[in-house]
Amino acid sequence: MDSDQFRAAAHSTIEEIITYFDTLPTQRVLPTIEPGYLRPLIPSQPPAxxxxxxTIQSDIETKIKPGLTHWQHPxxxxxxxxxxxxxxxxxEMYSAAFTAPAFNWLCSPACTELETIVMDWLAHALALPPCFLSTSENRGGGVIQVTASDTVATMMIAARERRVTELVLAExxxxxxxxxxxxxxxxRPRLVALASNQAHSSTAKGALLAGTRFRSVGARLEENLEMTGPRLREMLLQCEKDNLLPYFITLGMGTTNTCAVDxxxxxxxxxxxxxxxxxxxVHIDAAxxxxxxxxxxxxxxxxxxxEGVDSFNVNMHKWLLVNFDASCLFIRNRADLTTALDITPAYLRNPYSDSGQVTDYRNWSMSLGRRFRALKIWFVMRSYGLSGMxxxxxxxxxxxxxxxxxxxxxxxxxEIITTPAFGLTVFRIKSPKAAGATMVEGVAQPDEPSNELTKEVYELVNSRGEIFITSTVISGVYAIRVVSANPKAEEKYLRRAFEILVEITGEVLGRE
Amino acid sequence: MDSDQFRAAAHSTIEEIITYFDTLPTQRVLPTIEPGYLRPLIPSQPPAxxxxxxTIQSDIETKIKPGLTHWQHPxxxxxxxxxxxxxxxxxEMYSAAFTAPAFNWLCSPACTELETIVMDWLAHALALPPCFLSTSENRGGGVIQVTASDTVATMMIAARERRVTELVLAExxxxxxxxxxxxxxxxRPRLVALASNQAHSSTAKGALLAGTRFRSVGARLEENLEMTGPRLREMLLQCEKDNLLPYFITLGMGTTNTCAVDxxxxxxxxxxxxxxxxxxxVHIDAAxxxxxxxxxxxxxxxxxxxEGVDSFNVNMHKWLLVNFDASCLFIRNRADLTTALDITPAYLRNPYSDSGQVTDYRNWSMSLGRRFRALKIWFVMRSYGLSGMxxxxxxxxxxxxxxxxxxxxxxxxxEIITTPAFGLTVFRIKSPKAAGATMVEGVAQPDEPSNELTKEVYELVNSRGEIFITSTVISGVYAIRVVSANPKAEEKYLRRAFEILVEITGEVLGRE
Structure with a gap:
C-alpha cells in the first residue's frame, strides 16, 4: 500500500468511523449472531x-460489525x-505511526517524557496528594499500564519482593x-494478600499470578458492602493465628458489584x-x-x-474519555517497583540509563516494550480541558x-440494594411471592422468589436486545446493575431503559 | 470535537503521517535532545x-518529533x-473506534472470533505443526498477547501451576x-526455571514475577552460543543435586544477542x-x-x-509488518492456561461462557480486558498476502x-563473532594491540584492546547520529550488532553503514 492508496483508504476509514458513531443509536446494542458465526464467513487459510x-474494508461492514457488542452505544x-x-x-493514529517498543528512555525519549508529564497532569486533575507526582521529594510518580488487572498483579509482585527482602535483610x-x-x-509461602470480598477478581488473580495466598475480608450488606476497620482487624488476627503474613491489601474506590467505597x-x-x-x-483500586x-x-x-497508601490506580479507558488501554497507576515510591523489577542485561545498557538521569518504564511493569499511550491522554485532556472533563x-x-x-x-x-453511586444503580425486582419481609431496616434480605423473578426479567431484557445490562449476586441477593456513562449517554435512553424494565417486569409478573 | 472537526483533524493527521514516512530518510535516526528536554516545553498543569x-497538533512537530528515536528509519x-x-x-484506527475491553466472548464476539481465526492463519503461514491450531484435536490454539515478556511470564505461571498441581494431586x-x-x-520454593544464558532477560524476569528460582544454562562461543543437549543435562543434574525441581525451560529461535537457534x-x-x-x-521464544x-x-x-513443545511465541510487531503490540502465542493445550488463570466471579458469568462453547481470552492472559488487535493482523496478512510476507x-x-x-x-x-543469522551480523573491531591470537579455531577470544576499540567505535558511530546500532558483551567479547530489517530497509543504507564503520574505525585507529 503506497502513500496515495493509504490516503484514500484512511479517508474512507474515517468516513466509516464517523458514520458508525452517528448511526449507533439506530443499531442493536448486542449482536444477534451465535457462537462460531465468523468462521464460515472467512477463508480457512490466509490469501496467497x-x-x-x-475488498478488505468491505468485510468490516458485512463480517465484523454484525459481531460487535457496541460499548459506545447509548x-x-x-x-x-x-x-x-x-x-x-x-x-492512536500518531501512536501507530511512531511505533517503537519504548522500553527505555533512549528508545524514544518523547514517549517516556510525555508519559511522565501527562501522568503529573492527571495527578493534578484528580487532586491526588503531591506524593504521587514524579517531582515529589519522596520520588513517586505515574505510569500507564495496560489494565487494572496487570497493574494490581505488578503491585503485588513488588509488594511481595519488598516484604520478603526486608525480612531477609533484617535477619x-x-x-x-x-x-x-x-x-x-x-x-514466600506464608505471604497472604487481602481484599474485600467485593474487590474485583483481579486481586485474587493477582495473588495467583504472584504465587501467594489470598484471603477476602467480608463486607456486609448492612454496611453497604464497604470494608470496615473491625472486619479487617478480624481477618488480620485470623491470619496471625494461621501463621500467615499479610503483605498486600487492595482497597476499593468504587467496587465492581456496587461502586462501594471502602x-x-x-x-x-x-x-x-x-x-x-x-x-x-496498600493499593487503591479506583479503576x-x-x-x-x-x-x-x-x-x-x-x-x-x-498517608498510608502505596499505590493508586484509575483506568482512564473506563470513564475518562480515553479509549482502552490507559490504566493509570500512581506510586508513592518508585524504587519499590524498580528495585523489584529491574533486570538489565548488557544489550539494554546505555549511558543514559546507567547515569540514572532518565526513567526506563520497562522497570515499572511486567512488559518490556510499551506503546506510546501518553499521546491519546494528552490529546483528550487538552481537547476537553479540565472543564470538559x-x-x-x-x-x-x-x-x-x-x-x-x-x-x-x-x-x-x-428495591434498591445499595446506595447508588457514581452513576451505578443496583436493584432487584420484588416478588409478590416473597416469603417474608424482603427489606429489614433498609437492608435487602435474600429471597428466592425475588431472585428468580429478577433473573428472569434480567435475561428477558437482554434477550430483547434494545438495552444491555448486567446482573450480579451479592450476599445471596440476585441484583441488576445499570450504569450509563459512556460519552453518548443521555437521559432519554435511561428513561427508556426504565420503561423497558417496568414493561418486562409487568409481562413476567402477568405470566405468573 | 464533532464529526466535521474530527474529519478535518484526521485528514490532517494522515497527511502528517504520510509526510513523516516519506521524509524519514532525510532526518537523523536518533534525536539530539538531552534528558528532560520536554518538561520546559509543556505547561506543568493541564489546561482548564x-x-x-x-494548537494540539502543531505540538507534534515542535515538541514530540524532536524527541523520537525513529524505529522506522532505514x-x-x-x-x-x-x-x-x-x-x-x-x-489500529478501526480498533480504537470499536473500543471494547473484550474480556469475554459476549463483550465482543467479533473481537474474539477474528482473533482465533487470524491466529490459525498465522499458524498456517508459519507452517506450525497442526497441534497449535484452534481446531486441533489436542485443543491447542493461538492468542495475541502484549509482548514476549508478559507472554513468557504467563507461560511460567501456567507451568508452575501445572507442575505443582500434578504433584499435589499425585499425593x-x-x-x-x-x-x-x-x-x-x-x-513452589523448589521450582526452578531454565533458559540459556543467551535467552532474553524476559525469562529471568518471568521467573521473578512467578516467584520461582531461575538458573541459566551456559551456552558457549565455540558452540555458536546455541544451547546444546550436554550443557542442559549438566544443569538438570546440578538441579537434582541442589534438590530443585525444574518446571520450565525457554528455548530460543533467534537469541537476543546473536540470533542463535538452540x-x-x-x-x-x-x-x-x-x-x-x-x-x-518447553517454551520456544521466537520473538x-x-x-x-x-x-x-x-x-x-x-x-x-x-512434539515436546508446549508453547511458541513470535512477535509480529518485530519483523512481520504489524505494529506494536502483536505478540502471538501458540499453545498446545489451552486447558493448561485456562485451568491456571480462570477466576470467574458472578459479574463475569453469562450463558455463553457457562456453556463452554466460546473462548474467553481473559483466561489466556494476565490482563482481563484486551484490545481488538486481530484487525491489524488481518489487514496486514491480506494486504501483503503470503507472497508479500x-x-x-x-x-x-x-x-x-x-x-x-x-x-x-x-x-x-x-572479526565476525557468531554465524550471521536472520539479518543480524555480530562483529568486533580487531585491535592492532591485541595481546595474542584474537581468533582460535574460528572462535573469538576475549581481548581487552579489541574490547576497548570496539566500544570506542560503537559509541562514536551512535554519537554521530547518522545510523543507530547496538552493542553487547558475549563471553567477555565486546561486540557490535547490526540488523536492518524494518519495512524501509534498503541495501544502500547498509552499504553506507559499512562505510561509516570503516571510516570511524580508521579515525579511531589513526588517533591511537
Missing amino acids: EPEPWS NFMAFFPAGVTYPSILG GLQPDTVEYEDRMMDI RFREVKEVLSERKSWQRIW YAGAALVADEWQYIAGEFA KDYIRRTIALGETFAELIRSRSDLF | EPEPWS NFMAFFPAGVTYPSILG GLQPDTVEYEDRMMDI RFREVKEVLSERKSWQRIW YAGAALVADEWQYIAGEFA KDYIRRTIALGETFAELIRSRSDLF
Whole structure:
C-alpha cells in the first residue's frame, strides 16, 4: 500500500468511523449472531496473494460489525463504560505511526517524557496528594499500564519482593548468596494478600499470578458492602493465628458489584495498630470511580491517600474519555517497583540509563516494550480541558441519579440494594411471592422468589436486545446493575431503559 | 470535537503521517535532545479550558518529533526491527473506534472470533505443526498477547501451576482444602526455571514475577552460543543435586544477542531421558526470528515443534509488518492456561461462557480486558498476502547477508563473532594491540584492546547520529550488532553503514 492508496483508504476509514458513531443509536446494542458465526464467513487459510483495500474494508461492514457488542452505544448500560472519543482516536493514529517498543528512555525519549508529564497532569486533575507526582521529594510518580488487572498483579509482585527482602535483610543475610535465596523462598509461602470480598477478581488473580495466598475480608450488606476497620482487624488476627503474613491489601474506590467505597480512614487506622501491619502494601483500586476525582466535589476522597497508601490506580479507558488501554497507576515510591523489577542485561545498557538521569518504564511493569499511550491522554485532556472533563463526570453522575429516582418511584416493583453511586444503580425486582419481609431496616434480605423473578426479567431484557445490562449476586441477593456513562449517554435512553424494565417486569409478573 | 472537526483533524493527521514516512530518510535516526528536554516545553498543569486541534497538533512537530528515536528509519539498525505498515495503522484506527475491553466472548464476539481465526492463519503461514491450531484435536490454539515478556511470564505461571498441581494431586490431596493449599506452597520454593544464558532477560524476569528460582544454562562461543543437549543435562543434574525441581525451560529461535537457534532436537532428547524432565514446560521464544518461518526454506525448523513443545511465541510487531503490540502465542493445550488463570466471579458469568462453547481470552492472559488487535493482523496478512510476507523476509535476510559479506571483506579490521543469522551480523573491531591470537579455531577470544576499540567505535558511530546500532558483551567479547530489517530497509543504507564503520574505525585507529 503506497502513500496515495493509504490516503484514500484512511479517508474512507474515517468516513466509516464517523458514520458508525452517528448511526449507533439506530443499531442493536448486542449482536444477534451465535457462537462460531465468523468462521464460515472467512477463508480457512490466509490469501496467497495481496488483496485490494476495497475488498478488505468491505468485510468490516458485512463480517465484523454484525459481531460487535457496541460499548459506545447509548443503550450500553452493562459492566462499566469503556468510552472512546475523537481526540483519543487521533492519539492512536500518531501512536501507530511512531511505533517503537519504548522500553527505555533512549528508545524514544518523547514517549517516556510525555508519559511522565501527562501522568503529573492527571495527578493534578484528580487532586491526588503531591506524593504521587514524579517531582515529589519522596520520588513517586505515574505510569500507564495496560489494565487494572496487570497493574494490581505488578503491585503485588513488588509488594511481595519488598516484604520478603526486608525480612531477609533484617535477619542479616547477604544478597546473592544461596542462603539468601533459600530464605526468600522459605518466607514466600506464608505471604497472604487481602481484599474485600467485593474487590474485583483481579486481586485474587493477582495473588495467583504472584504465587501467594489470598484471603477476602467480608463486607456486609448492612454496611453497604464497604470494608470496615473491625472486619479487617478480624481477618488480620485470623491470619496471625494461621501463621500467615499479610503483605498486600487492595482497597476499593468504587467496587465492581456496587461502586462501594471502602472506609479508608478506619482501615488505615487498623493497619497502624501493629508494626507488621504497617508494612502491608496498600493499593487503591479506583479503576472506574477514580475518574470522579476530576470533579471538585469528590476530591476530598483523594485527601485520604496522602498517608498510608502505596499505590493508586484509575483506568482512564473506563470513564475518562480515553479509549482502552490507559490504566493509570500512581506510586508513592518508585524504587519499590524498580528495585523489584529491574533486570538489565548488557544489550539494554546505555549511558543514559546507567547515569540514572532518565526513567526506563520497562522497570515499572511486567512488559518490556510499551506503546506510546501518553499521546491519546494528552490529546483528550487538552481537547476537553479540565472543564470538559468535570462536565462529563457531573453529567453522567446526574444521569445515574435520575435513573435511581425512577427506580425509587416504583417501590411497588423495585428495591434498591445499595446506595447508588457514581452513576451505578443496583436493584432487584420484588416478588409478590416473597416469603417474608424482603427489606429489614433498609437492608435487602435474600429471597428466592425475588431472585428468580429478577433473573428472569434480567435475561428477558437482554434477550430483547434494545438495552444491555448486567446482573450480579451479592450476599445471596440476585441484583441488576445499570450504569450509563459512556460519552453518548443521555437521559432519554435511561428513561427508556426504565420503561423497558417496568414493561418486562409487568409481562413476567402477568405470566405468573 | 464533532464529526466535521474530527474529519478535518484526521485528514490532517494522515497527511502528517504520510509526510513523516516519506521524509524519514532525510532526518537523523536518533534525536539530539538531552534528558528532560520536554518538561520546559509543556505547561506543568493541564489546561482548564479546551484547546483547538490546531494548537494540539502543531505540538507534534515542535515538541514530540524532536524527541523520537525513529524505529522506522532505514538507518535504524539497533536492537531488532519494530516495523509498522499502512494497513496496520488502518487496523489500529478501526480498533480504537470499536473500543471494547473484550474480556469475554459476549463483550465482543467479533473481537474474539477474528482473533482465533487470524491466529490459525498465522499458524498456517508459519507452517506450525497442526497441534497449535484452534481446531486441533489436542485443543491447542493461538492468542495475541502484549509482548514476549508478559507472554513468557504467563507461560511460567501456567507451568508452575501445572507442575505443582500434578504433584499435589499425585499425593492424594483434595483441592480446596487447607492441606492442599499448604502443600502447593511447600513445593513452589523448589521450582526452578531454565533458559540459556543467551535467552532474553524476559525469562529471568518471568521467573521473578512467578516467584520461582531461575538458573541459566551456559551456552558457549565455540558452540555458536546455541544451547546444546550436554550443557542442559549438566544443569538438570546440578538441579537434582541442589534438590530443585525444574518446571520450565525457554528455548530460543533467534537469541537476543546473536540470533542463535538452540539445538532443539538434542535438547528434547535430553528432556526425554527422565520422567520428571518430561514434565518440564518447553517454551520456544521466537520473538524476532520466528517471522522467518513464513519463508518455505525455513519451515523445516517448525517441524521440530510437533512434539515436546508446549508453547511458541513470535512477535509480529518485530519483523512481520504489524505494529506494536502483536505478540502471538501458540499453545498446545489451552486447558493448561485456562485451568491456571480462570477466576470467574458472578459479574463475569453469562450463558455463553457457562456453556463452554466460546473462548474467553481473559483466561489466556494476565490482563482481563484486551484490545481488538486481530484487525491489524488481518489487514496486514491480506494486504501483503503470503507472497508479500515471504518477499519481505527474504529481502531483509539478503540485506543482512550482503552486510556480513562487506564485514568479511575487511578482515583486516573486523572479526565476525557468531554465524550471521536472520539479518543480524555480530562483529568486533580487531585491535592492532591485541595481546595474542584474537581468533582460535574460528572462535573469538576475549581481548581487552579489541574490547576497548570496539566500544570506542560503537559509541562514536551512535554519537554521530547518522545510523543507530547496538552493542553487547558475549563471553567477555565486546561486540557490535547490526540488523536492518524494518519495512524501509534498503541495501544502500547498509552499504553506507559499512562505510561509516570503516571510516570511524580508521579515525579511531589513526588517533591511537
